[in-house]
Amino acid sequence: MIQFENVGFRYKRGPEVLQNVNLEIPAGSFQFITGESGAGKSSLLRLLFLDEVPTSGRISLFGRDVTTLTRDEIAWFRRRIGVVFQDFRLLDHLSAAENVALPLTVSGARETAYRDNVTEMLQWVGLGDKMEVRPPELSGGEKQRVAIARAVVASPDIILADEPTGSVDPAMAERIMALFVEMNRLGKTVLFASHDLAMIEQYKLPITTLRDGTVSSGMGAAA
Amino acid sequence: MSAIRGKGALIPFQAASGGLMLLIVAAMAFLACFALAGALATTRIAATWTEGLAGAATVRIDANEDDRARRTSLVLDILRDTEGIIDARALNERDVAELLTPWFGGTPDLGELPAPGIVAVTLDTENEPDPTVVQARLDGAGAGAIYDDHGRWRGRAAKAARAIGNLSWWALVLTVLAIAAAAFLVISIAMVAHKGTIEALRLAGAEDRFVAGLYQKRFFWLGALGGLIGSGVALTAFVGLDALSSVRAALPMLDAPYYWPFAWLGIVLACALVAVLAARLAVLTTLRRRG
Ligand SMILES: Nc1ncnc2c1ncn2[C@@H]1O[C@H](COP(=O)(O)OP(=O)(O)O)[C@@H](O)[C@H]1O
Ligand SMILES: [Mg+2]
Numbered sequence: 001m002i003q004f005e006n007v008g009f010r011y012k013r014g015p016e017v018l019q020n021v022n023l024e025i026p027a028g029s030f031q032f033i034t035g036e037s038g039a040g041k042s043s044l045l046r047l048l049f050l051d052e053v054p055t056s057g058r059i060s061l062f063g064r065d066v067t068t069l070t071r072d073e074i075a076w077f078r079r080r081i082g083v084v085f086q087d088f089r090l091l092d093h094l095s096a097a098e099n100v101a102l103p104l105t106v107s108g109a110r111e112t113a114y115r116d117n118v119t120e121m122l123q124w125v126g127l128g129d130k131m132e133v134r135p136p137e138l139s140g141g142e143k144q145r146v147a148i149a150r151a152v153v154a155s156p157d158i159i160l161a162d163e164p165t166g167s168v169d170p171a172m173a174e175r176i177m178a179l180f181v182e183m184n185r186l187g188k189t190v191l192f193a194s195h196d197l198a199m200i201e202q203y204k205l206p207i208t209t210l211r212d213g214t215v216s217s218g219m220g221a222a223a
Numbered sequence: 224m225s226a227i228r229g230k231g232a233l234i235p236f237q238a239a240s241g242g243l244m245l246l247i248v249a250a251m252a253f254l255a256c257f258a259l260a261g262a263l264a265t266t267r268i269a270a271t272w273t274e275g276l277a278g279a280a281t282v283r284i285d286a287n288e289d290d291r292a293r294r295t296s297l298v299l300d301i302l303r304d305t306e307g308i309i310d311a312r313a314l315n316e317r318d319v320a321e322l323l324t325p326w327f328g329g330t331p332d333l334g335e336l337p338a339p340g341i342v343a344v345t346l347d348t349e350n351e352p353d354p355t356v357v358q359a360r361l362d363g364a365g366a367g368a369i370y371d372d373h374g375r376w377r378g379r380a381a382k383a384a385r386a387i388g389n390l391s392w393w394a395l396v397l398t399v400l401a402i403a404a405a406a407f408l409v410i411s412i413a414m415v416a417h418k419g420t421i422e423a424l425r426l427a428g429a430e431d432r433f434v435a436g437l438y439q440k441r442f443f444w445l446g447a448l449g450g451l452i453g454s455g456v457a458l459t460a461f462v463g464l465d466a467l468s469s470v471r472a473a474l475p476m477l478d479a480p481y482y483w484p485f486a487w488l489g490i491v492l493a494c495a496l497v498a499v500l501a502a503r504l505a506v507l508t509t510l511r512r513r514g
Contacts (some may be wrong), residue, residue, distance in 0.1 A: 051426065071511070072430050079428035091423055093235040097227045106429035111227055118227060150427075 001027040001158070001189055002048065007057035009043060017043045019213035021057070025191065027157075030184040032200045032220065033193040035210030041193040042086055044210065045160045048191070049083050050074050062157075079107050082151035086162040086193075088143045090135040096146045097122060097131040103154040114153070121149040124179070126172070140167040148176060158189045165194065173199070233424065234417055234437050240409050241445055244498070247405040248449025249456075252494050255398040256457030259490075262391030269384025273377045278348040280372040282311075282361070284340035291340045298342055298366050305360065307352035310345040346372070399497050406442055406501035413438075414509050421510070435506040442502035443495045450494025454487055 004023035010016045017040045025031055033041050046052045047059055050066060059066045061077065069077065082103070090099045097118050098105075104114040122131055125145035135143055144167045151159055161180060165173035181203075184190045194200055200207060201220045209216050282302065284294050295313050302311035319341055346352070351372070358370045414421065424434055 049426065075425070075428050075430040075433075078426060083426065089423055089426070091233075091420055093420075094232065095227070098232065101227050102233075102423070102427045105230060105233065106424055106427045106433055108433070111229060115227060 001025060001062065002191075003058075003060040005058040005060075007047070007054045007059055009040075009047060009052065009054050009056075011043075016213055018047075018054075018210075021213075021215050023208065023215055025189060027189055028184070028187050030181070030190045030205050031192070032203075032205060032207040033191060033210065034195060034197055034200060034207055037195055039195075039210040040213060041195070041210055042162050045083070045162050045191065045193055048158075048160055049078060049081050079103065079154065080157045082154065082156035082159045084144075084147045084151045084159075084161040084164040086166070088135075088147040090143055090146055090150075092135050095132045095134055096127060096138065096142075099135065099146055100149045100153055102150060103156075107154070117153055118149075121153045122146075125149050125176075141169070141172065144168055145172070145176075148179070152179070152183060156188065159183055159191070161190070161192045163194055164192070165196070165199070177203075230437060231440065234420055236441055237413065237416065240413050241441070244405060244409045244442070244445045245449045245452070248402055248446055248494050248498065249453035251398045251402050251405075252450040252453025252490060253457045254453075255395055255490065256454050256461075258391045258394035258398065260457075260461065262388050262395075265384050265387040265391065269380055272380040272384075276373040276377050276380075278346050278351075280344040280346055280354075280370065282342040282344060282368050282370050284342070284366070284368045286340065286367060294366050294368065295340050295342065297364060298361065298368050301360055301364055301366065302342065302344055302357075305352055305357055307347050307350045308344055308357075309347050312343050312345075314341045314343055342368075344370075399493075402446070402494060402497045403501035406446070406498045407505045410438055410442070410502055410505040411509060414506065431507055431510045434510060435503045438502045438506045439499045442498040446495035446498025447491050449498075450491040453494075454490045458483075458487065 002023070002025040004021045007018055007021040007023075008016060009018040021044075033044060035041055043052070047054060047066075048061065050061075050069065053067055062080065064073075064077075091102070094102070100121055101111070101114060101118045104117075105111075119128070119131065122128055125148055127142060127145055127149070130138065130142065135146070138146065144164065148161070148164055151161065159180065164180075165176050168176065177199075180190050180192060192200070203220045205220050207218045207220055209218060282298055284291060284298060286294050299311050299313060302308050354370055354372045354374060361368045361370060421434055
């Protein structure tokens with residue numbers, strides 16, 4: 001499903017962020033990605049949702065070399081990928097519910113068809129009473145939960161979560177973690193990036209560590 | 224539930240840019256109506272002129288009074304014997320004086336003037352005679368007369384009408400281009416302000432044509448509303464302004480009032496269509512350029 005072959009990546013100016021990364025993530029797996037701040041976790045996810053292209057090597061996604069995709073195909077691939085951005089990237093002029101509905105709206109679905117889904121998702125992340133509130137009036141943790149609801153609402157094949165528990169309290173973090181595990185149980189591939197090694201080591205799940213631009217794999221210990 | 228509005232809310236359009244677009248389209252539609260009316264009226268007026276001149280010719284006989292009667296009857300004989308001429312009639316002095324009145328400002332006393340003898344000729348419009356042949360016959364008989372079927376005037380009137388008509392069509396083309404250019408410019412500027420929003424839509428899986436559709440929808444309404452306002456003001460001016468009554472009289476659609484709403488609707492839809500196409504082009508090229 002996701003395959004990195006000798007992938008190198010750098011931003012236009014700046015040093016190499018990723019070097020010679022080889023990674024294979026089978027469909028339906030759950031994978032933590034960890035590493036210190038600045039190690040390249042967000043960059044790796046950015047390559048996966050096709051916001052950047054590798055400077056060398058090859059990334060294949062859903063069986064396609066990502067550099068061969070047309071603009072329309074990129075759009076279609078993104079509909080199969082839900083992303084929780086580290087900086088949330090909510091639209092300030094839309095309500096929380098409209099932000100959550102965005103992946104459904106842009107794929108042409110009718111509002112009546114997904115209204116209940118959106119409501120349910122927002123209730124699940126504990127924001128059932130904030131549906132009409134706009135992001136500028138939400139706390140950091142609330143924005144993060146809106147971003148999470150948006151990432152999973154369209155039931156994508158792959159979920160990319162960039163520090164999705166960074167702004168919430170431990171109880172909510174556990175709830176969010178449980179959501180992603182549940183999504184994985186439903187067959188979704190989950191990539192969960194976090195620098196919080198103490199948190200992710202509680203789970204008996206594969207961990208990929210980024211250091212000096214390359215990856216090494218390990219396994220968390222069951223709590 | 225009001226927490227989720229439709230697609231229309233996705234892009235935070237600025238009222239100011241919408242107002243600017245509206246103003247430009249309305250002004251252009253207003254001008255387009257006058258260009259269109261000009262084209263239609265000119266065509267109609269030219270047709271009336273040439274129709275009025277068709278089917279008639281004149282023969283002028285320059286001669287002193289003694290010789291004039293003889294030559295006139297010679298000319299009449301020749302003309303009545305020519306195929307394609309239905310009737311030929313010599314105008315008496317009164318007729319001629321009447322014809323000349325506008326140039327003299329009062330009924331002239333022809334006794335003092337070497338007024339020409341004039342023969343009015345009625346032509347068979349289905350089968351007008353060749354003027355050079357008629358002239359040659361008159362010359363052959365030594366009538367000393369000049370045959371004039373107004374062909375030169377007809378040709379000039381038609382040419383002038385065509386020229387004005389062509390200019391009007393060019394004015395329409397320029398109007399369309401101006402609306403398209405305005406839409407293109409307004410959108411290009413707006414898309415800079417909407418950059419973050421558009422990026423978020425793309426990341427959520429929106430195709431370029433979806434983003435373009437959001438702008439197209441808005442510019443359809445701006446184009447239609449601008450067209451409605453501009454053409455509405457122009458039509459009100461046509462109907463209401465006395466000074467334009469002769470233009471109004473020359474507009475063929477007044478013969479058929481049922482025509483009006485369709486012409487109006489056509490202008491409004493044309494404005495909307497031009498705005499939509501320009502919007503689509505502007506959005507798609509901007510998105511591709513950004514990559
Ligand atoms: N848009 C960008 N342009 C240039 N350099 C960037 C950009 N984003 C991140 N970087 C750099 O790339 C490196 C990796 O960043 P990032 O992937 O965000 O790491 P992490 O998510 O692991 O903290 C850092 O050195 C960071 O400064
Ligand atoms: Mg990061």
